[in-house]
Amino acid sequence: MAWIAVVEDNADLLDDVLLALERAGHQPSGFGSAAAFWSGVQDRLPDLVVLDLGLPDADGLSVARQLREQAPSITVVMLTARTALQDRVQGWQQGADAYLCKPVHLSELVAVVEAQLRRRPEAAAIEWVIDSFHLTLSPPDGEPLGLSHAECQVLLALANAPEQKARRRELVEAMGANYLDFDERRLENIMSRLRSKIAAAGIESAQLRAVRGLGYTFTAPLRRRQHGALGRQ
Numbered sequence: 278m279a280w281i282a283v284v285e286d287n288a289d290l291l292d293d294v295l296l297a298l299e300r301a302g303h304q305p306s307g308f309g310s311a312a313a314f315w316s317g318v319q320d321r322l323p324d325l326v327v328l329d330l331g332l333p334d335a336d337g338l339s340v341a342r343q344l345r346e347q348a349p350s351i352t353v354v355m356l357t358a359r360t361a362l363q364d365r366v367q368g369w370q371q372g373a374d375a376y377l378c379k380p381v382h383l384s385e386l387v388a389v390v391e392a393q394l395r396r397r398p399e400a401a402a403i404e405w406v407i408d409s410f411h412l413t414l415s416p417p418d419g420e421p422l423g424l425s426h427a428e429c430q431v432l433l434a435l436a437n438a439p440e441q442k443a444r445r446r447e448l449v450e451a452m453g454a455n456y457l458d459f460d461e462r463r464l465e466n467i468m469s470r471l472r473s474k475i476a477a478a479g480i481e482s483a484q485l486r487a488v489r490g491l492g493y494t495f496t497a498p499l500r501r502r503q504h505g506a507l508g509r510q
Contacts, residue, residue, distance in 0.1 A: 279394050281305045282323040284314045284340065285356070286333050290379075294327065294356075297383040298390065301440075302486045302496035311335035322348050325394060327386070330357040330368070338371045345372040352393045356381065391440055395498065404498040407432050415502075416478045427452050428471055431464075436499040444492040468493060 281303050285291040291307045298305040306323070308314040311332050326344065330337030337355065344351050355373040357364070368376045375389050406415045412429050413421035424432070434443050434451035446456045449464060472485050484496045 279303045279324040281325045281327060281390065282308060282314060282318060283327045284308045284311065284332065284337070285327070285329040286310060286331070287329075293383060294386065297387050300488060301387045301391065301442075302484065302488075302494050303390075309333075311337075311340050314340070322351060324397070325352040325354065325390060327354045327356055327390065330355060330359055330364075338367060341368075341372040350397075352397065354386075354390060354393060356386065388440065404500055405495075406500050406502045407436060408502045409433060414474070416475075419478050422474045422478060424474075425467075425470075427467055431467055431471070432495070432499065433501060435493065435495045436501055440494070441496075441499055442488055442491060442494040446492075448492060 281298055283291060283294050283298070283305055285294065285307070286309050288309065291309065295305045295307050306317060308317055311334050314326075322344075328337050328340060332340070337357065341353050341355070344353060352374050353372055354375045354377065355368045356377045356379065357368070358379045359365075359368075360378045365376050365378075374393050377386060377389060404417055407413075407424075407429065408415065408421070409429055411421070412424045412426065414424055414429075414432060415421045430451045430453075431448050434448050435441050438447065443451075445461060445464060449456045449459045449461075468485055468487075475485065486494050486496060488494050
């Protein structure tokens with residue numbers, strides 16, 4: 278689970294962004310000003326910053342510069358009403374990893390954030406691997422967890438889904454069942470068993486989460502191993 282700082286002085290937009298990121302399985306924190314942001318991250322910098330440029334007490338570009346000085350590898354997604362070419366060029370020059378112009382659809386913002394998180398070097402270190410031959414799920418640097426056939430099929434469907442989010446119907450059909458005749462309590466039981474196995478591995482960065490109005494998501498990089506090779510299929 279990534280810790281994401283959202284620096285935005287529009288309270289309504291801030292609430293919407295925080296809710297969208299939380300539903301996507303992340304840990305967001307909101308800050309209405311540059312001062313509040315620096316105060317909130319003085320002990321630890323976040324994994325990614327969603328940064329408005331028109332802040333009440335500072336220019337977001339100066340915040341980006343300071344972040345780059347303190348942590349050159351930190352990920353910065355600029356979210357701003359400054360849409361002119363010169364503004365966008367300045368944003369890239371001052372350290373933006375992504376530059377989004379308002380208004381932005383929240384699904385696009387979440388997709389950009391998750392794409393940036395996948396590019397972080399440490400992402401590979403938290404990769405989970407599904408072995409469909411041996412029916413196991415291997416956490417990073419941990420012992421493989423045994424899976425039932427249904428659990429394996431559900432995880433493979435999540436690994437293959439965009440942003441690792443799949444609808445309930447997709448998960449049911451991945452198990453070879455007819456969704457119209459399927460008791461969804463069976464799916465909930467499968468997810469509960471998987472959560473218990475993941476929790477037993479003692480790694481908090483990976484979670485199976487329900488996504489309201491959609492289905493489920495797996496919040497850490499998930500790959501499929503087949504015949505000794507890794508690959509998303």
